[in-house]
Amino acid sequence: MSVSNLLKVSDTRRVSPTRKGITPCGVTKIKVASVGFFYIQGSDYLNIITVEHLNKIFKTKVKKEGFRQSVRSILRPQYKTVKAVSDIGFSVQKGEMLAFIGPNGAGKSTTIKMLTGILYPTSGTIDVLGMNPVNDRMKLSFRIGSVFGQKSQLWFHLPPGDSFKLLGSIFEIPARELRKRISFLRELFEIEDLMDIPVRKLSLGQRIRCEIAGSLLHRPDIIFLDEPTIGLDVVVKQKIRDLVKRLNREEDVTIFLTSHDVGDIEQLCKRAIIINNGEIVLDESIKKIKYNYLKKKVIDVKYSENIDLKLDIPSMTIVKAKDYSAKIEVDISSGTIEEAVDKLMRVGSVMDINISDQPLEEIISDIYQGLCNP
Amino acid sequence: MVKIKKYWTVFKISIQNSLIYTSSFVTGLIFYAFIIFIFINLWRVIYLKKELIAGFTYNQVIWYCIVTELITISTGGNIFRTISNDIKNGAIGYNLNKPYNYIFYNISNNMGNVVIRLFFNAIIGIAMGFIFVGRIQGFDVIYLPLMLICIISAIFLNLILFSAVGLTAFWFEENSAFFWIVQKVMFMGGLFFPLDMMPGWIRNIALVLPFSYVTYAPARTIVKFNPNDFSWMFLIQVTYILVLLILNMLIFRKGVKAINVNGG
Numbered sequence: 001m002s003v004s005n006l007l008k009v010s011d012t013r014r015v016s017p018t019r020k021g022i023t024p025c026g027v028t029k030i031k032v033a034s035v036g037f038f039y040i041q042g043s044d045y046l047n048i049i050t051v052e053h054l055n056k057i058f059k060t061k062v063k064k065e066g067f068r069q070s071v072r073s074i075l076r077p078q079y080k081t082v083k084a085v086s087d088i089g090f091s092v093q094k095g096e097m098l099a100f101i102g103p104n105g106a107g108k109s110t111t112i113k114m115l116t117g118i119l120y121p122t123s124g125t126i127d128v129l130g131m132n133p134v135n136d137r138m139k140l141s142f143r144i145g146s147v148f149g150q151k152s153q154l155w156f157h158l159p160p161g162d163s164f165k166l167l168g169s170i171f172e173i174p175a176r177e178l179r180k181r182i183s184f185l186r187e188l189f190e191i192e193d194l195m196d197i198p199v200r201k202l203s204l205g206q207r208i209r210c211e212i213a214g215s216l217l218h219r220p221d222i223i224f225l226d227e228p229t230i231g232l233d234v235v236v237k238q239k240i241r242d243l244v245k246r247l248n249r250e251e252d253v254t255i256f257l258t259s260h261d262v263g264d265i266e267q268l269c270k271r272a273i274i275i276n277n278g279e280i281v282l283d284e285s286i287k288k289i290k291y292n293y294l295k296k297k298v299i300d301v302k303y304s305e306n307i308d309l310k311l312d313i314p315s316m317t318i319v320k321a322k323d324y325s326a327k328i329e330v331d332i333s334s335g336t337i338e339e340a341v342d343k344l345m346r347v348g349s350v351m352d353i354n355i356s357d358q359p360l361e362e363i364i365s366d367i368y369q370g371l372c373n374p
Numbered sequence: 375m376v377k378i379k380k381y382w383t384v385f386k387i388s389i390q391n392s393l394i395y396t397s398s399f400v401t402g403l404i405f406y407a408f409i410i411f412i413f414i415n416l417w418r419v420i421y422l423k424k425e426l427i428a429g430f431t432y433n434q435v436i437w438y439c440i441v442t443e444l445i446t447i448s449t450g451g452n453i454f455r456t457i458s459n460d461i462k463n464g465a466i467g468y469n470l471n472k473p474y475n476y477i478f479y480n481i482s483n484n485m486g487n488v489v490i491r492l493f494f495n496a497i498i499g500i501a502m503g504f505i506f507v508g509r510i511q512g513f514d515v516i517y518l519p520l521m522l523i524c525i526i527s528a529i530f531l532n533l534i535l536f537s538a539v540g541l542t543a544f545w546f547e548e549n550s551a552f553f554w555i556v557q558k559v560m561f562m563g564g565l566f567f568p569l570d571m572m573p574g575w576i577r578n579i580a581l582v583l584p585f586s587y588v589t590y591a592p593a594r595t596i597v598k599f600n601p602n603d604f605s606w607m608f609l610i611q612v613t614y615i616l617v618l619l620i621l622n623m624l625i626f627r628k629g630v631k632a633i634n635v636n637g638g
């Protein structure tokens with residue numbers, strides 16, 4: 001293994017020095033002075049999820065209106081097929097926080113369901129922690145966790161406290177360890193006061209916190225989060241992001257995240273896979289996405305006098321202009337920042353100027369719409 | 375051991391849970407008392423002219439009905455509905471990524487409710503029996519535990535039967551028709567009166583089907599108790615339980631491959 005290879009590996013594979021422990025086979029744990037521990041890859045073990053040529057085709061019976069049609073559909077049922085996932089392939093490394101994103105109906109949830117053994121693939125191979133979710137569903141379930149923002153996995157009538165006890169024995173966690181784990185997660189997720197209230201009486205934000213805590217009882221290696229922040233307020237969203245980040249850092253949990261909130265992705269993930277119509281359209285680090293797909297810069301400018309802004313350069317568009325200040329977008333594929341700044345300086349006396357990247361949200365939405373070509 | 379313990383925990387928590395939602399077993403209780411009351415009056419009229427019908431006295435027939443109704447009303451049809459709904463709305467998928475056996479899970483989850491209903495129904499049933507016809511003829515308290523075993527295994531068999539019917543939802547959207555049919559077959563299998571009162575050929579057919587081991591066989595064993603009959607009946611019950619469990623697993627395994635988990 002070459003030095004550059006080593007550095008590359010160690011760069012992304014840092015493991016918190018506080019987590020003493022098990023070194024996976026084929027992996028050497030070394031200590032680098034002043035930096036911490038690194039795992040060095042000795043095999044491809046660290047790819048804990050590998051997916052190849054995965055397909056999922058849904059076949060649904062078409063129901064037609066009217067008596068005659070429904071009799072016919074019994075005799076000769078007609079099927080409509082939907083290709084939800086189409087020949088996708090990717091891999092995820094241990095300790096990674098991956099964003100799996102795409103527009104509505106892209107096939108994200110379907111993929112997660114196949115990875116967690118909830119749904120059978122039509123074809124293709126899946127390897128999660130060295131197991132096949134179809135054949136080793138039960139064995140795999142001990143080592144992964146999942147949270148579906150739109151589907152509660154806690155017992156609706158039971159308070160979270162009971163649900164946790166139930167999950168604890170379902171996951172065969174020894175009583176003492178379970179107690180410790182519950183009290184740890186209870187504090188971490190700030191759900192102490194909710195433990196005795198039936199889940200159906202909890203607010204969405206309260207419930208989601210309990211759901212995530214519940215999915216972590218058995219110390220999974222990977223946790224699949226399907227839109228965990230859907231419908232939550234800004235504060236709770238932020239809290240959940242912080243917790244996820246902390247879990248990843250402290251317990252080295254691999255995070256597989258889908259979300260429509262770019263904030264989640266930007267704050268948590270280093271890499272994003274974008275899926276559209278069941279196909280992967282992009283698999284890149286967020287940094288690279290920003291770099292490659294960034295077409296616009298945003299300039300905020302403040303003048304010391306009231307100006308009437310008129311621009312005759314085609315690459316510049318005014319987003320907002322009011323009294324003393326203006327927000328301008330510059331298309332850097334057809335113009336330059338220099339030209340734009342120069343122009344703005346000449347309009348009036350500039351008090352403050354700030355140049356920033358186009359928000360990731362817009363970049364992603366452009367990619368969704370197929371507007372971006374690198 | 376931990377593998378079994380998890381179902382025990384599910385059972386314990388489901389007991390707690392059903393104690394909170396009392397309304398479901400209170401209505402069941404009223405229904406049970408009402409049915410027994412009707413039987414007591416109906417059979418009294420029938421027995422006005424005769425001492426013995428097909429080998430059963432009035433006392434025995436009443437206790438027979440108390441037992442059959444106790445078993446079927448305490449079991450209820452919840453397990454069928456839960457499983458059918460889980461399959462139809464796709465919730466079953468979220469049971470697949472947990473390390474438990476879905477069938478065992480549902481049985482233990484139902485058992486809590488069933489045991490609570492059984493307990494309260496039994497109090498009412500026994501009380502009514504004592505008041506209207508006196509204790510079971512030839513009753514020996516030594517056999518009480520064995521009688522309890524008859525009832526518990528009958529309930530198990532009933533739950534497993536209904537869960538198999540529920541699993542047909544994998545292929546049939548409207549599977550409540552099957553449930554209805556099975557229920558009616560159980561009525562014929564000796565819910566209202568002992569199979570001994572039926573023509574011989576019907577009785578013979580019924581005796582090889584599992585349904586009669588939910589109602590007829592255990593109830594008859596209890597009102598005409600002798601250890602030999604009990605052993606035979608129990609053996610057949612256990613055999614049917616095992617056979618139907620295996621059938622459940624097979625159906626489940628086949629069905630899971632066909633499921634579409636909706637939405638999200």
Ligand SMILES: Nc1ncnc2c1ncn2[C@@H]1O[C@H](COP(=O)(O)OP(=O)(O)OP(=O)(O)O)[C@@H](O)[C@H]1O
Pocket residue numbers: 058059060082083084102103104105106107108109110111634635636637638
């Ligand atoms: N059980 C099902 N039966 C038939 N088609 C389905 C089923 N589940 C999903 N689909 C279809 O598969 C496609 C992908 O759905 P999926 O739920 O994976 O999308 P998604 O990326 O999670 O979208 P969203 O962001 O809206 O949650 C959609 O076209 C959907 O209609």
Ligand SMILES: [Mg+2]
Pocket residue numbers: 108109110226637638
């Ligand atoms: Mg989804």
